[in-house]
Amino acid sequence: MGTVESTSTLTPSGRSITVSLPGWPGNIAGQHVDVRLTAPDGYQAVRSYSIASVGPAELVELAVDKLPTGEVSPYLVDDVQPGDMLELRGPLGGWFVWKPEQTGPVQLIAGGSGVVPLVSMVRSHTASGSDAPFRMLYSVRTPDDVFYREELAGSGVQVDYVYTRAVPAGWPTGPGRLTKDRLAASVFPVSETPAFFVCGPTAFVEAVATWLVELGYPAETIKTERFGG
Amino acid sequence: MTIFTRGFSGRGRDNNPDLPPGQYLTEDFPVLSAGPTPEIATEDWQFTISTETKRYSWTWEQFMALPIEEVGTDIHCVTRWSKLGTSWRGVSLDTLFADVDTSYEFTMAHSYGGYTTNVPLEDLLDGKAWIAFEFDGEPLHPEHGGPARLLVPHLYFWKSAKWVRGLEMLPQDEPGFWEQNGYHMYGDPWQEERYW
Numbered sequence: 029m030g031t032v033e034s035t036s037t038l039t040p041s042g043r044s045i046t047v048s049l050p051g052w053p054g055n056i057a058g059q060h061v062d063v064r065l066t067a068p069d070g071y072q073a074v075r076s077y078s079i080a081s082v083g084p085a086e087l088v089e090l091a092v093d094k095l096p097t098g099e100v101s102p103y104l105v106d107d108v109q110p111g112d113m114l115e116l117r118g119p120l121g122g123w124f125v126w127k128p129e130q131t132g133p134v135q136l137i138a139g140g141s142g143v144v145p146l147v148s149m150v151r152s153h154t155a156s157g158s159d160a161p162f163r164m165l166y167s168v169r170t171p172d173d174v175f176y177r178e179e180l181a182g183s184g185v186q187v188d189y190v191y192t193r194a195v196p197a198g199w200p201t202g203p204g205r206l207t208k209d210r211l212a213a214s215v216f217p218v219s220e221t222p223a224f225f226v227c228g229p230t231a232f233v234e235a236v237a238t239w240l241v242e243l244g245y246p247a248e249t250i251k252t253e254r255f256g257g
Numbered sequence: 258m259t260i261f262t263r264g265f266s267g268r269g270r271d272n273n274p275d276l277p278p279g280q281y282l283t284e285d286f287p288v289l290s291a292g293p294t295p296e297i298a299t300e301d302w303q304f305t306i307s308t309e310t311k312r313y314s315w316t317w318e319q320f321m322a323l324p325i326e327e328v329g330t331d332i333h334c335v336t337r338w339s340k341l342g343t344s345w346r347g348v349s350l351d352t353l354f355a356d357v358d359t360s361y362e363f364t365m366a367h368s369y370g371g372y373t374t375n376v377p378l379e380d381l382l383d384g385k386a387w388i389a390f391e392f393d394g395e396p397l398h399p400e401h402g403g404p405a406r407l408l409v410p411h412l413y414f415w416k417s418a419k420w421v422r423g424l425e426m427l428p429q430d431e432p433g434f435w436e437q438n439g440y441h442m443y444g445d446p447w448q449e450e451r452y453w
């Protein structure tokens with residue numbers, strides 16, 4: 029059980045929430061928590077959210093994108109206030125994680141809010157002073173929908189953006205979904221044997237992972253996390 | 258003690274006795290996998306059961322010649338969606354184990370792509386589990402584990418190993434892939450056995 033410490037608007041539909049959790053054991057980059065909400069009549073709804081923060085601190089940061097028709101995400105984005113109690117369970121997941129001991133190149137690929145666990149990997153990379161080469165490909169609806177843009181820009185990790193609905197002024201191409209060719213051109217080559225972390229809506233992850241295998245990357249180097257949808 | 262969430266009223270009241278605790282109903286068929294979807298041609302497909310002494314195996318053709326059952330069942334994913342009344346076709350594990358001789362009581366399911374999950378043998382027998390190759394009247398899509406997946410609907414759905422290629426008999430219970438990564442050894446949805 030935690031207390032909401034602060035919230036911060038990230039995008040028109042996205043917000044980060046920092047929860048103070050006394051006794052929290054800390055987390056490694058890529059893990060998630062289950063958030064449980066309880067209505068006055070005892071009805072409960074639980075959803076998983078990746079942890080954007082990393083390390084031993086007892087402050088846990090989540091970043092949530094609102095699905096307008098959703099049950100839980102609109103509450104977390106529009107209604108939660110500092111001082112509210114939130115029930116969190118975790119850290120969960122031991123597979124979709126990056127640890128600073130891993131020294132090989134890492135290619136992060138995000139679709140929408142799937143960037144959240146990847147941001148925690150970038151933070152872990154920075155905090156540990158790792159020299160593992162990191163690169164990110166980030167597919168997002170419009171420039172306004174980018175989570176943590178400034179922080180990513182300042183991290184030293186090269187981030188390639190794909191805008192699916194609207195592009196910034198002067199952008200070389202029009203909006204459009206990620207294609208296999210674009211993917212091939214934006215990730216570490218096969219010869220560098222990168223480890224992949226692909227996260228986002230199920231259809232996005234499915235397409236990207238299939239293309240990566242077709243492009244010759246070994247399936248066992250590709251870790252995926254599907255957010256649903 | 259229950260702590261109410263200020264300002265949260267919730268939407269769905271899935272007051273459905275068929276829904277295990279903490280699950281919600283979905284009409285879609287979401288996907289939980291740890292990596293890319295393997296593509297396996299039925300010509301290359303094989304299913305094996307290996308025991309302390311012997312290896313039993315079936316090609317796709319041999320497998321399709323076995324008695325096929327229609328299965329109507331509810332499925333419950335650890336990520337909290339449930340689908341009620343799904344329809345499958347497959348071969349019962351009772352059929353596959355009919356001539357198998359083993360004194361071991363645990364199994365490890367192995368999949369194309371390298372995934373594993375552990376299931377006690379008694380949870381696979383007596384009409385409780387199938388190797389399914391059809392969902393909703395269509396060949397099982399690779400994304401959902403085609404050409405064939407294990408179907409053990411009374412446990413959380415990660416136990417229903419996608420792209421299954423065999424069962425290994427074990428003298429004692431050992432954790433499979435998801436179990437080593439934080440999921441429960443047994444996984445009963447009615448007891449909410451999600452995580453360790």
Ligand SMILES: Cc1cc2nc3c(=O)[nH]c(=O)nc-3n(C[C@H](O)[C@H](O)[C@H](O)COP(=O)(O)OP(=O)(O)OC[C@H]3O[C@@H](n4cnc5c(N)ncnc54)[C@H](O)[C@@H]3O)c2cc1C
Nearest residue numbers: 075076077078091092093098099100101141144255256257
């Ligand atoms: C391991 C894991 C980590 C996650 N981390 C994050 C995170 O860091 N930030 C975040 O914003 N979300 C994250 N999600 C997604 C999150 O758990 C919820 O699914 C999401 O917030 C929607 O919940 P809801 O109650 O608002 O919508 P619901 O009421 O559950 O769903 C409304 C409708 O939207 C569809 N839907 C559900 N999820 C999605 C989706 N992701 N995209 C498109 N359509 C969808 C459903 O099929 C349903 O029809 C994560 C999911 C998983 C499994």
